[in-house]
Amino acid sequence: MSLDRRLDHLADMKRAGDAAVDFVSGIQKEDFLTDLKTQHAIGMCLIVIGEATVRLMESYPDFVTDHPDFPWNSIRGLRNRVAHGYFGLDLEIIWETTQITIPELLESIDALKNWRAQGE
Numbered sequence: 808m809s810l811d812r813r814l815d816h817l818a819d820m821k822r823a824g825d826a827a828v829d830f831v832s833g834i835q836k837e838d839f840l841t842d843l844k845t846q847h848a849i850g851m852c853l854i855v856i857g858e859a860t861v862r863l864m865e866s867y868p869d870f871v872t873d874h875p876d877f878p879w880n881s882i883r884g885l886r887n888r889v890a891h892g893y894f895g896l897d898l899e900i901i902w903e904t905t906q907i908t909i910p911e912l913l914e915s916i917d918a919l920k921n922w923r924a925q926g927e
Contacts, residue, residue, distance in 0.1 A: 816862050820912075827848075856882060857890070863879075
């Protein structure tokens with residue numbers, strides 16, 4: 808696969824992360840905790856981010872190894888928990904993920920894209 812495919816996976820992660828942030832923009836935590844539609848939308852975004860991460864991990868292991876500070880395994884693990892419902896989801900953690908982790912992840916994705924654009 809070409810470099811473009813790597814960038815495509817990063818773009819998929821970014822789009823899903825941006826969507827997750829948009830879905831919770833302007834709502835309070837208490838509203839999120841009772842809003843099944845938003846919970847499911849966020850869950851789907853987390854699955855998309857995780858799927859793109861897994862594709863990068865499987866197709867470009869050197870790229871993953873070159874970026875050990877990026878939370879590859881954590882993202883994959885969260886994707887698995889959301890997709891398979893392991894032990895139920897802690898909505899408090901999902902909320903925190905939308906407020907802290909995803910915005911940080913978006914910055915990291917931008918850094919990866921910029922690093923790739925500059926060339927290894």
